[in-house]
Amino acid sequence: MVDTTMATLGSLAKLTCACCGNETVDRGGYCGHCQMPFDMSRAVNERGTPPRFVSILGRSGAGKTIYLGFLIDMLTKGTQNLRGLPHGSFSLATQQETVYALENRRFPEKTASESDSWQWVHCEVSHVKKPKRFVDIMTPDFAGEAIEQEIEYENTYPLIHSVVSRSEALLILFDSNSARDNGRDEDFFAMKLMSYIAKIQGKSNGRRWRKLRVPVAIVLTKADSCPEAMDNPTEFVAANLPGLVQACERSFAQYDFFAAGVVGSSAIAVDGYGRRMHLPLHTEVRGIMEPLEWIMKRV
Ligand SMILES: Nc1nc2c(ncn2[C@@H]2O[C@H](COP(=O)(O)OP(=O)(O)O)[C@@H](O)[C@H]2O)c(=O)[nH]1
Ligand SMILES: [Mg+2]
Incomplete structure:
Protein backbone atom coordinates (compact mmCIF):
# COMPACT_ATOMS: atom_id res chain seq x y z
CA MET A 1 0.00 0.00 0.00
CA THR A 49 10.63 34.80 -15.55
CA PRO A 50 10.04 35.23 -11.82
CA PRO A 51 6.75 36.84 -10.77
CA ARG A 52 6.73 40.50 -9.79
CA PHE A 53 3.88 40.70 -7.33
CA VAL A 54 1.65 43.74 -6.96
CA SER A 55 -0.98 43.22 -4.31
CA ILE A 56 -4.02 45.06 -2.98
CA LEU A 57 -4.72 45.50 0.72
CA GLY A 58 -7.33 47.31 2.79
CA ARG A 59 -9.82 46.65 5.56
CA SER A 60 -13.25 45.13 5.11
CA GLY A 61 -15.48 47.37 3.01
CA ALA A 62 -12.58 49.50 1.75
CA GLY A 63 -13.58 48.71 -1.83
CA LYS A 64 -10.96 46.07 -2.75
CA THR A 65 -13.26 43.74 -4.70
CA ILE A 66 -14.73 46.59 -6.72
CA TYR A 67 -11.35 48.26 -7.36
CA LEU A 68 -9.74 44.97 -8.40
CA GLY A 69 -12.66 44.07 -10.64
CA PHE A 70 -12.55 47.39 -12.51
CA LEU A 71 -8.77 47.41 -12.67
CA ILE A 72 -8.70 44.00 -14.39
CA ASP A 73 -11.60 45.04 -16.64
CA MET A 74 -9.76 48.17 -17.80
CA LEU A 75 -6.45 46.37 -18.19
CA THR A 76 -7.91 43.63 -20.36
CA LYS A 77 -9.48 46.26 -22.61
CA GLY A 78 -6.10 48.06 -22.68
CA THR A 79 -5.46 51.72 -21.94
CA GLN A 80 -3.27 54.34 -23.55
CA ASN A 81 -0.17 53.23 -21.60
CA LEU A 82 -0.84 49.84 -20.09
CA ARG A 83 -2.23 46.51 -21.17
CA GLY A 84 -3.06 43.43 -19.17
CA LEU A 85 -3.01 39.77 -19.98
CA PRO A 86 -5.08 37.73 -17.51
CA HIS A 87 -3.87 34.19 -16.83
CA GLY A 88 -6.48 31.51 -16.27
CA SER A 89 -10.22 31.80 -16.17
CA PHE A 90 -10.09 32.38 -12.39
CA SER A 91 -8.50 35.78 -13.07
CA LEU A 92 -11.62 36.94 -14.84
CA ALA A 93 -14.17 35.81 -12.26
CA THR A 94 -13.75 38.83 -9.94
CA GLN A 95 -13.87 41.20 -12.88
CA GLN A 96 -16.95 39.57 -14.41
CA GLU A 97 -18.87 39.48 -11.14
CA THR A 98 -18.04 43.08 -10.27
CA VAL A 99 -18.87 44.58 -13.63
CA TYR A 100 -22.01 42.44 -13.96
CA ALA A 101 -23.23 43.43 -10.48
CA LEU A 102 -22.80 47.16 -11.13
CA GLU A 103 -24.38 46.94 -14.56
CA ASN A 104 -27.37 45.44 -12.75
CA ARG A 105 -27.42 48.29 -10.25
CA ARG A 106 -26.10 46.45 -7.23
CA PHE A 107 -22.75 46.08 -5.51
CA PRO A 108 -21.01 42.68 -5.55
CA GLU A 109 -21.33 40.21 -2.66
CA LYS A 110 -19.06 40.61 0.34
CA THR A 111 -15.83 38.55 0.22
CA ALA A 112 -15.98 35.53 2.58
CA SER A 113 -13.30 35.45 5.28
CA GLU A 114 -12.17 31.85 4.62
CA SER A 115 -8.99 31.92 2.57
CA ASP A 116 -9.89 28.84 0.49
CA SER A 117 -12.84 30.70 -1.01
CA TRP A 118 -10.87 33.80 -2.04
CA GLN A 119 -10.66 34.36 -5.74
CA TRP A 120 -7.18 34.72 -7.08
CA VAL A 121 -6.26 37.08 -9.84
CA HIS A 122 -3.21 36.96 -12.03
CA CYS A 123 -2.89 39.64 -14.66
CA GLU A 124 0.43 40.36 -16.33
CA VAL A 125 0.62 44.10 -16.90
CA SER A 126 3.05 45.69 -19.34
CA HIS A 127 3.74 49.09 -20.85
CA VAL A 128 2.47 49.60 -24.38
CA LYS A 129 5.79 51.20 -25.32
CA LYS A 130 8.09 49.13 -23.09
CA PRO A 131 6.67 45.59 -23.19
CA LYS A 132 9.66 44.14 -21.32
CA ARG A 133 8.80 46.19 -18.26
CA PHE A 134 6.02 44.24 -16.56
CA VAL A 135 4.44 43.49 -13.21
CA ASP A 136 2.06 40.75 -12.14
CA ILE A 137 -1.07 41.79 -10.37
CA MET A 138 -1.04 38.56 -8.50
CA THR A 139 -3.21 38.57 -5.46
CA PRO A 140 -6.21 36.87 -3.94
CA ASP A 141 -9.16 39.12 -3.36
CA PHE A 142 -8.47 39.15 0.38
CA ALA A 143 -11.21 39.53 2.96
CA GLY A 144 -10.53 42.63 5.05
CA GLU A 145 -11.29 40.81 8.33
CA ALA A 146 -8.45 38.39 7.56
CA ILE A 147 -6.06 41.29 6.92
CA GLU A 148 -7.07 42.90 10.22
CA GLN A 149 -6.46 39.60 12.07
CA GLU A 150 -3.12 39.01 10.38
CA ILE A 151 -1.94 42.48 11.41
CA GLU A 152 -2.87 41.81 15.04
CA TYR A 153 -1.47 38.25 15.13
CA GLU A 154 1.24 37.77 12.53
CA ASN A 155 1.06 34.51 10.57
CA THR A 156 -2.60 33.78 11.35
CA TYR A 157 -2.93 33.85 7.58
CA PRO A 158 0.38 32.62 6.08
CA LEU A 159 -1.00 33.53 2.66
CA ILE A 160 -1.23 37.25 3.52
CA HIS A 161 2.25 37.11 5.03
CA SER A 162 3.69 35.48 1.87
CA VAL A 163 1.96 37.85 -0.52
CA VAL A 164 3.08 40.96 1.42
CA SER A 165 6.65 39.75 1.69
CA ARG A 166 6.79 38.90 -2.06
CA SER A 167 5.19 42.17 -3.22
CA GLU A 168 7.31 44.51 -5.30
CA ALA A 169 4.64 47.20 -5.08
CA LEU A 170 1.50 47.66 -3.02
CA LEU A 171 -1.86 49.27 -3.57
CA ILE A 172 -3.45 50.14 -0.24
CA LEU A 173 -7.07 51.15 -0.18
CA PHE A 174 -8.84 53.35 2.37
CA ASP A 175 -12.50 54.31 2.34
CA SER A 176 -12.53 58.10 1.96
CA ASN A 177 -15.94 58.40 3.61
CA SER A 178 -14.76 56.51 6.71
CA ALA A 179 -11.57 58.59 6.78
CA ARG A 180 -13.65 61.79 6.74
CA ASP A 181 -16.32 60.65 9.23
CA ASN A 182 -14.35 58.27 11.45
CA GLY A 183 -10.78 59.43 10.91
CA ARG A 184 -9.19 58.33 14.19
CA ASP A 185 -10.25 54.71 13.86
CA GLU A 186 -9.24 54.58 10.19
CA ASP A 187 -5.91 56.28 10.96
CA PHE A 188 -5.16 53.83 13.75
CA PHE A 189 -5.73 50.90 11.41
CA ALA A 190 -3.63 52.61 8.72
CA MET A 191 -0.68 53.00 11.09
CA LYS A 192 -0.87 49.35 12.15
CA LEU A 193 -1.06 48.21 8.54
CA MET A 194 1.91 50.30 7.44
CA SER A 195 4.00 49.09 10.34
CA TYR A 196 3.10 45.45 9.50
CA ILE A 197 4.12 45.98 5.86
CA ALA A 198 7.35 47.71 6.86
CA LYS A 199 8.22 44.86 9.21
CA ILE A 200 7.51 42.04 6.72
CA GLN A 201 9.13 43.85 3.78
CA GLY A 202 12.10 44.85 5.96
CA LYS A 203 12.67 41.19 6.84
CA SER A 204 12.47 39.98 3.27
CA ASN A 205 14.77 42.74 1.98
CA GLY A 206 17.14 42.63 4.96
CA ARG A 207 17.34 46.46 5.00
CA ARG A 208 15.72 47.45 8.23
CA TRP A 209 17.81 50.54 8.85
CA ARG A 210 16.89 52.41 5.67
CA LYS A 211 13.62 53.44 4.13
CA LEU A 212 12.07 50.71 1.99
CA ARG A 213 12.12 51.18 -1.78
CA VAL A 214 8.88 49.26 -2.40
CA PRO A 215 6.44 51.70 -4.08
CA VAL A 216 3.25 52.16 -2.06
CA ALA A 217 0.23 53.72 -3.75
CA ILE A 218 -2.43 54.76 -1.26
CA VAL A 219 -5.86 54.94 -2.85
CA LEU A 220 -8.84 56.75 -1.31
CA THR A 221 -11.83 54.78 -2.55
CA LYS A 222 -15.47 55.87 -3.00
CA ALA A 223 -14.21 59.37 -3.74
CA ASP A 224 -17.28 59.83 -6.01
CA SER A 225 -19.11 60.52 -2.74
CA CYS A 226 -16.25 62.44 -1.08
CA PRO A 227 -15.34 65.37 -3.35
CA GLU A 228 -12.67 66.72 -0.98
CA ALA A 229 -10.72 63.44 -1.38
CA MET A 230 -11.19 63.46 -5.17
CA ASP A 231 -10.02 67.10 -5.47
CA ASN A 232 -6.79 66.75 -3.50
CA PRO A 233 -5.96 63.32 -2.09
CA THR A 234 -2.68 64.46 -0.48
CA GLU A 235 -4.33 67.31 1.42
CA PHE A 236 -7.22 65.07 2.38
CA VAL A 237 -4.90 62.45 3.87
CA ALA A 238 -2.86 65.08 5.73
CA ALA A 239 -6.06 66.45 7.28
CA ASN A 240 -7.82 63.16 8.06
CA LEU A 241 -5.13 60.47 8.35
CA PRO A 242 -2.06 62.24 9.79
CA GLY A 243 -0.73 59.02 11.38
CA LEU A 244 -0.70 57.37 7.96
CA VAL A 245 1.40 60.22 6.53
CA GLN A 246 3.89 59.89 9.37
CA ALA A 247 4.08 56.11 8.98
CA CYS A 248 4.76 56.51 5.25
CA GLU A 249 7.44 59.16 5.84
CA ARG A 250 9.15 57.02 8.43
CA SER A 251 9.38 53.74 6.50
CA PHE A 252 8.89 54.23 2.77
CA ALA A 253 10.98 56.07 0.23
CA GLN A 254 8.31 56.02 -2.49
CA TYR A 255 4.66 56.62 -1.72
CA ASP A 256 1.86 58.76 -3.07
CA PHE A 257 -1.85 59.37 -2.57
CA PHE A 258 -4.63 58.84 -5.11
CA ALA A 259 -8.42 58.97 -5.21
CA ALA A 260 -10.75 56.61 -7.08
CA GLY A 261 -14.47 55.99 -7.50
CA VAL A 262 -16.67 53.94 -9.78
CA VAL A 263 -20.16 55.27 -9.10
CA GLY A 264 -21.69 58.10 -11.15
CA SER A 265 -24.85 58.46 -9.10
CA SER A 266 -26.56 56.29 -6.54
CA ALA A 267 -29.87 56.06 -4.75
CA ILE A 268 -30.79 54.85 -1.27
CA ALA A 269 -33.59 52.30 -1.13
CA VAL A 270 -35.32 51.41 2.11
CA ASP A 271 -36.94 47.98 2.45
CA GLY A 272 -40.05 47.04 4.49
CA TYR A 273 -37.89 46.56 7.62
CA GLY A 274 -36.35 50.04 7.35
CA ARG A 275 -32.98 48.68 6.12
CA ARG A 276 -31.15 51.08 3.82
CA MET A 277 -29.41 49.87 0.68
CA HIS A 278 -27.18 51.86 -1.65
CA LEU A 279 -28.06 51.27 -5.30
CA PRO A 280 -25.50 52.38 -7.90
CA LEU A 281 -27.51 53.92 -10.75
CA HIS A 282 -24.67 54.13 -13.25
CA THR A 283 -20.93 53.63 -13.27
CA GLU A 284 -18.44 56.39 -13.86
CA VAL A 285 -14.95 55.08 -13.38
CA ARG A 286 -12.38 57.57 -12.10
CA GLY A 287 -8.83 57.21 -10.81
CA ILE A 288 -8.54 53.42 -11.17
CA MET A 289 -5.50 53.30 -13.49
CA GLU A 290 -3.45 56.21 -12.12
CA PRO A 291 -2.04 54.41 -9.07
CA LEU A 292 -0.90 51.49 -11.24
CA GLU A 293 0.65 53.82 -13.83
CA TRP A 294 2.56 55.48 -10.99
CA ILE A 295 3.75 52.05 -9.79
CA MET A 296 4.80 50.98 -13.30
CA LYS A 297 7.19 53.93 -13.47
CA ARG A 298 8.89 52.79 -10.25
CA VAL A 299 9.34 49.03 -10.47
N1 LIG B 1 -19.97 55.13 -3.94
C1 LIG B 1 -19.10 54.13 -4.03
N2 LIG B 1 -19.22 53.05 -3.23
C2 LIG B 1 -18.32 52.06 -3.34
C3 LIG B 1 -17.23 52.11 -4.28
N3 LIG B 1 -16.50 50.99 -4.14
C4 LIG B 1 -17.09 50.28 -3.15
N4 LIG B 1 -18.20 50.91 -2.67
C5 LIG B 1 -19.09 50.48 -1.55
O1 LIG B 1 -18.31 49.76 -0.61
C6 LIG B 1 -18.84 48.46 -0.42
C7 LIG B 1 -17.71 47.48 -0.23
O2 LIG B 1 -16.96 47.36 -1.42
P1 LIG B 1 -16.08 46.06 -1.67
O3 LIG B 1 -15.33 46.24 -2.93
O4 LIG B 1 -16.92 44.83 -1.55
O5 LIG B 1 -15.08 46.15 -0.41
P2 LIG B 1 -14.02 45.09 0.11
O6 LIG B 1 -14.59 44.52 1.39
O7 LIG B 1 -12.77 45.87 0.41
O8 LIG B 1 -13.80 44.07 -0.95
C8 LIG B 1 -19.68 48.19 -1.67
O9 LIG B 1 -20.71 47.27 -1.42
C9 LIG B 1 -20.21 49.58 -1.99
O10 LIG B 1 -21.33 49.84 -1.17
C10 LIG B 1 -17.13 53.28 -5.14
O11 LIG B 1 -16.22 53.44 -5.98
N5 LIG B 1 -18.09 54.25 -4.95
MG1 LIG C 1 -14.03 42.05 -0.96
Whole structure:
Protein backbone atom coordinates (compact mmCIF):
# COMPACT_ATOMS: atom_id res chain seq x y z
CA MET A 1 0.00 0.00 0.00
CA VAL A 2 2.74 2.42 1.05
CA ASP A 3 4.82 1.41 -1.96
CA THR A 4 2.02 2.22 -4.38
CA THR A 5 1.53 5.70 -2.85
CA MET A 6 5.24 6.37 -3.01
CA ALA A 7 5.34 5.28 -6.62
CA THR A 8 2.41 7.51 -7.47
CA LEU A 9 4.01 10.47 -5.71
CA GLY A 10 7.32 9.66 -7.39
CA SER A 11 5.72 9.98 -10.82
CA LEU A 12 4.24 13.40 -9.99
CA ALA A 13 6.36 16.45 -10.77
CA LYS A 14 7.50 18.79 -8.04
CA LEU A 15 6.47 22.40 -8.20
CA THR A 16 7.86 25.46 -6.45
CA CYS A 17 5.07 27.68 -5.20
CA ALA A 18 5.37 31.10 -6.86
CA CYS A 19 4.12 32.77 -3.68
CA CYS A 20 5.79 31.15 -0.64
CA GLY A 21 8.61 29.32 -2.46
CA ASN A 22 7.84 25.93 -0.82
CA GLU A 23 8.45 22.93 -3.05
CA THR A 24 5.57 20.46 -3.10
CA VAL A 25 4.35 17.58 -5.20
CA ASP A 26 2.07 18.94 -7.90
CA ARG A 27 -1.22 17.14 -7.24
CA GLY A 28 -3.29 20.05 -8.53
CA GLY A 29 -5.30 22.23 -6.19
CA TYR A 30 -3.58 24.60 -3.76
CA CYS A 31 -0.19 24.99 -2.07
CA GLY A 32 -0.40 23.35 1.37
CA HIS A 33 1.46 26.24 3.00
CA CYS A 34 0.07 29.44 1.54
CA GLN A 35 -2.92 28.20 -0.52
CA MET A 36 -1.91 29.75 -3.80
CA PRO A 37 -3.45 27.72 -6.66
CA PHE A 38 -0.90 25.42 -8.34
CA ASP A 39 -2.26 26.55 -11.72
CA MET A 40 -0.77 29.97 -11.05
CA SER A 41 2.64 28.64 -10.03
CA ARG A 42 2.65 26.44 -13.13
CA ALA A 43 1.83 29.43 -15.37
CA VAL A 44 4.72 31.39 -13.80
CA ASN A 45 7.14 28.44 -14.13
CA GLU A 46 6.22 28.02 -17.80
CA ARG A 47 6.80 31.71 -18.44
CA GLY A 48 10.34 31.33 -17.11
CA THR A 49 10.63 34.80 -15.55
CA PRO A 50 10.04 35.23 -11.82
CA PRO A 51 6.75 36.84 -10.77
CA ARG A 52 6.73 40.50 -9.79
CA PHE A 53 3.88 40.70 -7.33
CA VAL A 54 1.65 43.74 -6.96
CA SER A 55 -0.98 43.22 -4.31
CA ILE A 56 -4.02 45.06 -2.98
CA LEU A 57 -4.72 45.50 0.72
CA GLY A 58 -7.33 47.31 2.79
CA ARG A 59 -9.82 46.65 5.56
CA SER A 60 -13.25 45.13 5.11
CA GLY A 61 -15.48 47.37 3.01
CA ALA A 62 -12.58 49.50 1.75
CA GLY A 63 -13.58 48.71 -1.83
CA LYS A 64 -10.96 46.07 -2.75
CA THR A 65 -13.26 43.74 -4.70
CA ILE A 66 -14.73 46.59 -6.72
CA TYR A 67 -11.35 48.26 -7.36
CA LEU A 68 -9.74 44.97 -8.40
CA GLY A 69 -12.66 44.07 -10.64
CA PHE A 70 -12.55 47.39 -12.51
CA LEU A 71 -8.77 47.41 -12.67
CA ILE A 72 -8.70 44.00 -14.39
CA ASP A 73 -11.60 45.04 -16.64
CA MET A 74 -9.76 48.17 -17.80
CA LEU A 75 -6.45 46.37 -18.19
CA THR A 76 -7.91 43.63 -20.36
CA LYS A 77 -9.48 46.26 -22.61
CA GLY A 78 -6.10 48.06 -22.68
CA THR A 79 -5.46 51.72 -21.94
CA GLN A 80 -3.27 54.34 -23.55
CA ASN A 81 -0.17 53.23 -21.60
CA LEU A 82 -0.84 49.84 -20.09
CA ARG A 83 -2.23 46.51 -21.17
CA GLY A 84 -3.06 43.43 -19.17
CA LEU A 85 -3.01 39.77 -19.98
CA PRO A 86 -5.08 37.73 -17.51
CA HIS A 87 -3.87 34.19 -16.83
CA GLY A 88 -6.48 31.51 -16.27
CA SER A 89 -10.22 31.80 -16.17
CA PHE A 90 -10.09 32.38 -12.39
CA SER A 91 -8.50 35.78 -13.07
CA LEU A 92 -11.62 36.94 -14.84
CA ALA A 93 -14.17 35.81 -12.26
CA THR A 94 -13.75 38.83 -9.94
CA GLN A 95 -13.87 41.20 -12.88
CA GLN A 96 -16.95 39.57 -14.41
CA GLU A 97 -18.87 39.48 -11.14
CA THR A 98 -18.04 43.08 -10.27
CA VAL A 99 -18.87 44.58 -13.63
CA TYR A 100 -22.01 42.44 -13.96
CA ALA A 101 -23.23 43.43 -10.48
CA LEU A 102 -22.80 47.16 -11.13
CA GLU A 103 -24.38 46.94 -14.56
CA ASN A 104 -27.37 45.44 -12.75
CA ARG A 105 -27.42 48.29 -10.25
CA ARG A 106 -26.10 46.45 -7.23
CA PHE A 107 -22.75 46.08 -5.51
CA PRO A 108 -21.01 42.68 -5.55
CA GLU A 109 -21.33 40.21 -2.66
CA LYS A 110 -19.06 40.61 0.34
CA THR A 111 -15.83 38.55 0.22
CA ALA A 112 -15.98 35.53 2.58
CA SER A 113 -13.30 35.45 5.28
CA GLU A 114 -12.17 31.85 4.62
CA SER A 115 -8.99 31.92 2.57
CA ASP A 116 -9.89 28.84 0.49
CA SER A 117 -12.84 30.70 -1.01
CA TRP A 118 -10.87 33.80 -2.04
CA GLN A 119 -10.66 34.36 -5.74
CA TRP A 120 -7.18 34.72 -7.08
CA VAL A 121 -6.26 37.08 -9.84
CA HIS A 122 -3.21 36.96 -12.03
CA CYS A 123 -2.89 39.64 -14.66
CA GLU A 124 0.43 40.36 -16.33
CA VAL A 125 0.62 44.10 -16.90
CA SER A 126 3.05 45.69 -19.34
CA HIS A 127 3.74 49.09 -20.85
CA VAL A 128 2.47 49.60 -24.38
CA LYS A 129 5.79 51.20 -25.32
CA LYS A 130 8.09 49.13 -23.09
CA PRO A 131 6.67 45.59 -23.19
CA LYS A 132 9.66 44.14 -21.32
CA ARG A 133 8.80 46.19 -18.26
CA PHE A 134 6.02 44.24 -16.56
CA VAL A 135 4.44 43.49 -13.21
CA ASP A 136 2.06 40.75 -12.14
CA ILE A 137 -1.07 41.79 -10.37
CA MET A 138 -1.04 38.56 -8.50
CA THR A 139 -3.21 38.57 -5.46
CA PRO A 140 -6.21 36.87 -3.94
CA ASP A 141 -9.16 39.12 -3.36
CA PHE A 142 -8.47 39.15 0.38
CA ALA A 143 -11.21 39.53 2.96
CA GLY A 144 -10.53 42.63 5.05
CA GLU A 145 -11.29 40.81 8.33
CA ALA A 146 -8.45 38.39 7.56
CA ILE A 147 -6.06 41.29 6.92
CA GLU A 148 -7.07 42.90 10.22
CA GLN A 149 -6.46 39.60 12.07
CA GLU A 150 -3.12 39.01 10.38
CA ILE A 151 -1.94 42.48 11.41
CA GLU A 152 -2.87 41.81 15.04
CA TYR A 153 -1.47 38.25 15.13
CA GLU A 154 1.24 37.77 12.53
CA ASN A 155 1.06 34.51 10.57
CA THR A 156 -2.60 33.78 11.35
CA TYR A 157 -2.93 33.85 7.58
CA PRO A 158 0.38 32.62 6.08
CA LEU A 159 -1.00 33.53 2.66
CA ILE A 160 -1.23 37.25 3.52
CA HIS A 161 2.25 37.11 5.03
CA SER A 162 3.69 35.48 1.87
CA VAL A 163 1.96 37.85 -0.52
CA VAL A 164 3.08 40.96 1.42
CA SER A 165 6.65 39.75 1.69
CA ARG A 166 6.79 38.90 -2.06
CA SER A 167 5.19 42.17 -3.22
CA GLU A 168 7.31 44.51 -5.30
CA ALA A 169 4.64 47.20 -5.08
CA LEU A 170 1.50 47.66 -3.02
CA LEU A 171 -1.86 49.27 -3.57
CA ILE A 172 -3.45 50.14 -0.24
CA LEU A 173 -7.07 51.15 -0.18
CA PHE A 174 -8.84 53.35 2.37
CA ASP A 175 -12.50 54.31 2.34
CA SER A 176 -12.53 58.10 1.96
CA ASN A 177 -15.94 58.40 3.61
CA SER A 178 -14.76 56.51 6.71
CA ALA A 179 -11.57 58.59 6.78
CA ARG A 180 -13.65 61.79 6.74
CA ASP A 181 -16.32 60.65 9.23
CA ASN A 182 -14.35 58.27 11.45
CA GLY A 183 -10.78 59.43 10.91
CA ARG A 184 -9.19 58.33 14.19
CA ASP A 185 -10.25 54.71 13.86
CA GLU A 186 -9.24 54.58 10.19
CA ASP A 187 -5.91 56.28 10.96
CA PHE A 188 -5.16 53.83 13.75
CA PHE A 189 -5.73 50.90 11.41
CA ALA A 190 -3.63 52.61 8.72
CA MET A 191 -0.68 53.00 11.09
CA LYS A 192 -0.87 49.35 12.15
CA LEU A 193 -1.06 48.21 8.54
CA MET A 194 1.91 50.30 7.44
CA SER A 195 4.00 49.09 10.34
CA TYR A 196 3.10 45.45 9.50
CA ILE A 197 4.12 45.98 5.86
CA ALA A 198 7.35 47.71 6.86
CA LYS A 199 8.22 44.86 9.21
CA ILE A 200 7.51 42.04 6.72
CA GLN A 201 9.13 43.85 3.78
CA GLY A 202 12.10 44.85 5.96
CA LYS A 203 12.67 41.19 6.84
CA SER A 204 12.47 39.98 3.27
CA ASN A 205 14.77 42.74 1.98
CA GLY A 206 17.14 42.63 4.96
CA ARG A 207 17.34 46.46 5.00
CA ARG A 208 15.72 47.45 8.23
CA TRP A 209 17.81 50.54 8.85
CA ARG A 210 16.89 52.41 5.67
CA LYS A 211 13.62 53.44 4.13
CA LEU A 212 12.07 50.71 1.99
CA ARG A 213 12.12 51.18 -1.78
CA VAL A 214 8.88 49.26 -2.40
CA PRO A 215 6.44 51.70 -4.08
CA VAL A 216 3.25 52.16 -2.06
CA ALA A 217 0.23 53.72 -3.75
CA ILE A 218 -2.43 54.76 -1.26
CA VAL A 219 -5.86 54.94 -2.85
CA LEU A 220 -8.84 56.75 -1.31
CA THR A 221 -11.83 54.78 -2.55
CA LYS A 222 -15.47 55.87 -3.00
CA ALA A 223 -14.21 59.37 -3.74
CA ASP A 224 -17.28 59.83 -6.01
CA SER A 225 -19.11 60.52 -2.74
CA CYS A 226 -16.25 62.44 -1.08
CA PRO A 227 -15.34 65.37 -3.35
CA GLU A 228 -12.67 66.72 -0.98
CA ALA A 229 -10.72 63.44 -1.38
CA MET A 230 -11.19 63.46 -5.17
CA ASP A 231 -10.02 67.10 -5.47
CA ASN A 232 -6.79 66.75 -3.50
CA PRO A 233 -5.96 63.32 -2.09
CA THR A 234 -2.68 64.46 -0.48
CA GLU A 235 -4.33 67.31 1.42
CA PHE A 236 -7.22 65.07 2.38
CA VAL A 237 -4.90 62.45 3.87
CA ALA A 238 -2.86 65.08 5.73
CA ALA A 239 -6.06 66.45 7.28
CA ASN A 240 -7.82 63.16 8.06
CA LEU A 241 -5.13 60.47 8.35
CA PRO A 242 -2.06 62.24 9.79
CA GLY A 243 -0.73 59.02 11.38
CA LEU A 244 -0.70 57.37 7.96
CA VAL A 245 1.40 60.22 6.53
CA GLN A 246 3.89 59.89 9.37
CA ALA A 247 4.08 56.11 8.98
CA CYS A 248 4.76 56.51 5.25
CA GLU A 249 7.44 59.16 5.84
CA ARG A 250 9.15 57.02 8.43
CA SER A 251 9.38 53.74 6.50
CA PHE A 252 8.89 54.23 2.77
CA ALA A 253 10.98 56.07 0.23
CA GLN A 254 8.31 56.02 -2.49
CA TYR A 255 4.66 56.62 -1.72
CA ASP A 256 1.86 58.76 -3.07
CA PHE A 257 -1.85 59.37 -2.57
CA PHE A 258 -4.63 58.84 -5.11
CA ALA A 259 -8.42 58.97 -5.21
CA ALA A 260 -10.75 56.61 -7.08
CA GLY A 261 -14.47 55.99 -7.50
CA VAL A 262 -16.67 53.94 -9.78
CA VAL A 263 -20.16 55.27 -9.10
CA GLY A 264 -21.69 58.10 -11.15
CA SER A 265 -24.85 58.46 -9.10
CA SER A 266 -26.56 56.29 -6.54
CA ALA A 267 -29.87 56.06 -4.75
CA ILE A 268 -30.79 54.85 -1.27
CA ALA A 269 -33.59 52.30 -1.13
CA VAL A 270 -35.32 51.41 2.11
CA ASP A 271 -36.94 47.98 2.45
CA GLY A 272 -40.05 47.04 4.49
CA TYR A 273 -37.89 46.56 7.62
CA GLY A 274 -36.35 50.04 7.35
CA ARG A 275 -32.98 48.68 6.12
CA ARG A 276 -31.15 51.08 3.82
CA MET A 277 -29.41 49.87 0.68
CA HIS A 278 -27.18 51.86 -1.65
CA LEU A 279 -28.06 51.27 -5.30
CA PRO A 280 -25.50 52.38 -7.90
CA LEU A 281 -27.51 53.92 -10.75
CA HIS A 282 -24.67 54.13 -13.25
CA THR A 283 -20.93 53.63 -13.27
CA GLU A 284 -18.44 56.39 -13.86
CA VAL A 285 -14.95 55.08 -13.38
CA ARG A 286 -12.38 57.57 -12.10
CA GLY A 287 -8.83 57.21 -10.81
CA ILE A 288 -8.54 53.42 -11.17
CA MET A 289 -5.50 53.30 -13.49
CA GLU A 290 -3.45 56.21 -12.12
CA PRO A 291 -2.04 54.41 -9.07
CA LEU A 292 -0.90 51.49 -11.24
CA GLU A 293 0.65 53.82 -13.83
CA TRP A 294 2.56 55.48 -10.99
CA ILE A 295 3.75 52.05 -9.79
CA MET A 296 4.80 50.98 -13.30
CA LYS A 297 7.19 53.93 -13.47
CA ARG A 298 8.89 52.79 -10.25
CA VAL A 299 9.34 49.03 -10.47
N1 LIG B 1 -19.97 55.13 -3.94
C1 LIG B 1 -19.10 54.13 -4.03
N2 LIG B 1 -19.22 53.05 -3.23
C2 LIG B 1 -18.32 52.06 -3.34
C3 LIG B 1 -17.23 52.11 -4.28
N3 LIG B 1 -16.50 50.99 -4.14
C4 LIG B 1 -17.09 50.28 -3.15
N4 LIG B 1 -18.20 50.91 -2.67
C5 LIG B 1 -19.09 50.48 -1.55
O1 LIG B 1 -18.31 49.76 -0.61
C6 LIG B 1 -18.84 48.46 -0.42
C7 LIG B 1 -17.71 47.48 -0.23
O2 LIG B 1 -16.96 47.36 -1.42
P1 LIG B 1 -16.08 46.06 -1.67
O3 LIG B 1 -15.33 46.24 -2.93
O4 LIG B 1 -16.92 44.83 -1.55
O5 LIG B 1 -15.08 46.15 -0.41
P2 LIG B 1 -14.02 45.09 0.11
O6 LIG B 1 -14.59 44.52 1.39
O7 LIG B 1 -12.77 45.87 0.41
O8 LIG B 1 -13.80 44.07 -0.95
C8 LIG B 1 -19.68 48.19 -1.67
O9 LIG B 1 -20.71 47.27 -1.42
C9 LIG B 1 -20.21 49.58 -1.99
O10 LIG B 1 -21.33 49.84 -1.17
C10 LIG B 1 -17.13 53.28 -5.14
O11 LIG B 1 -16.22 53.44 -5.98
N5 LIG B 1 -18.09 54.25 -4.95
MG1 LIG C 1 -14.03 42.05 -0.96
